[in-house]
Amino acid sequence: xxxxxxxxxxxxxxxxxxxxxxxxxxxxxxxxxxxxxxxxxxxxxxxxxxxxxxxxxxxxxxxxxxxxxxxxxxxxxxxxxxxxxxxxxxxxxxxxxxxxxxxxxxxxxxxxxxxxxxxxxxxxxxxxxxxxxxxxxxxx
Amino acid sequence: xxxxxxxxxxxxxxxxxxxxxxxxxxxxxxxxxxxxxxxxxxxxxxxxxxxxxxxxxxxxxxxxxxxxxxxxxxxxxxxxxxxxxxxxxxxxxxxxxxxxxxxxxxxxxxxxxxxxxxxxxxxxxxxxxxxxxxxxxxxx
DNA sequence: ATTTAAAATTAGACTGATTCTAAATATATG
DNA sequence: CATATATTTAGAATCAGTCTAATTTTAAAT
Numbered sequence: 001x002x003x004x005x006x007x008x009x010x011x012x013x014x015x016x017x018x019x020x021x022x023x024x025x026x027x028x029x030x031x032x033x034x035x036x037x038x039x040x041x042x043x044x045x046x047x048x049x050x051x052x053x054x055x056x057x058x059x060x061x062x063x064x065x066x067x068x069x070x071x072x073x074x075x076x077x078x079x080x081x082x083x084x085x086x087x088x089x090x091x092x093x094x095x096x097x098x099x100x101x102x103x104x105x106x107x108x109x110x111x112x113x114x115x116x117x118x119x120x121x122x123x124x125x126x127x128x129x130x131x132x133x134x135x136x137x138x139x140x
Numbered sequence: 141x142x143x144x145x146x147x148x149x150x151x152x153x154x155x156x157x158x159x160x161x162x163x164x165x166x167x168x169x170x171x172x173x174x175x176x177x178x179x180x181x182x183x184x185x186x187x188x189x190x191x192x193x194x195x196x197x198x199x200x201x202x203x204x205x206x207x208x209x210x211x212x213x214x215x216x217x218x219x220x221x222x223x224x225x226x227x228x229x230x231x232x233x234x235x236x237x238x239x240x241x242x243x244x245x246x247x248x249x250x251x252x253x254x255x256x257x258x259x260x261x262x263x264x265x266x267x268x269x270x271x272x273x274x275x276x277x278x279x280x
Numbered sequence: 281a282t283t284t285a286a287a288a289t290t291a292g293a294c295t296g297a298t299t300c301t302a303a304a305t306a307t308a309t310g
Numbered sequence: 311c312a313t314a315t316a317t318t319t320a321g322a323a324t325c326a327g328t329c330t331a332a333t334t335t336t337a338a339a340t
Contacts (some may be wrong), residue, residue, distance in 0.1 A: 129263040
């Protein structure tokens with residue numbers, strides 16, 4: 001689904017020179033990673049790329065963020081920044097059991113219209129935390 | 141309004157031994173500070189307390205958080221943790237002009253009821269960012 | 281193809297916020 | 311008062327992330 005040529009083309013389309021390092025990282029982000037930290041990315045890279053500096057991982061992610069290929073998420077559930085290939089507007093749910101981060105549609109949150117009269121809102125950050133319900137859970 | 145005796149009593153009521161350092165910091169938090177960082181607190185302390193270690197500021201804040209006297213806020217608008225004496229449930233608006241953080245009533249945010257069927261939500265973090273409208277601003 | 285310029289990568293030093301350590305001091309209890 | 315316990319302290323250590331300056335790669339122009 002994501003061969004090198006395709007990934008390379010997507011990088012070019014975003015104005016990012018497709019170097020071997022960038023192709024590798026973007027390929028990983030698109031195909032395997034779900035909200036990885038730099039640590040996660042570096043660990044994958046160390047297993048799947050001849051040799052890459054940690055600085056390159058950081059540089060590459062910054063480049064991707066600037067090119068709007070990924071979103072950088074600094075969420076209060078962790079001290080580590082995570083990256084998201086879902087660049088559309090959305091929110092997150094942090095599953096306290098699994099540690100997993102789940103994307104939520106922005107429509108699940110509604111703001112009081114009175115707020116818009118008082119504030120000009122440019123960003124809405126929402127993180128919900130909790131656990132996922134199993135079937136037949138009581139949800140009073 | 142917040143004399144030493146009162147502050148001291150409040151600390152005791154929360155199960156926190158009222159040492160001079162703790163009284164000073166809690167007094168500052170209650171009376172002058174609005175969403176201060178550790179840096180802000182240390183700066184005030186350096187002006188208003190004979191001598192206090194930075195470690196004590198951190199220790200004291202941890203103690204207060206554990207005693208639920210203050211909330212610790214790690215918001216994505218800054219790399220610095222801020223502290224809030226408003227321990228009720230609430231959200232925040234970050235004013236990008238002034239850098240000010242404004243408390244919002246939790247009622248300004250409504251979650252889709254379908255979410256509650258899928259998730260058991262224990263925490264709701266909301267940070268809005270933008271600017272404050274002046275009177276007569278168009279708010280289409 | 282070769283030179284030259286620009287961009288990307290690199291290792292390792294550095295920073296800033298926070299935590300840890302272990303000693304010193306203060307407080308509470310028997 | 312003696313002694314245990316809690317608190318404070320200075321400074322070292324940690325951790326995520328950034329910066330620096332040198333090297334390597336890539337692109338552009340002869």
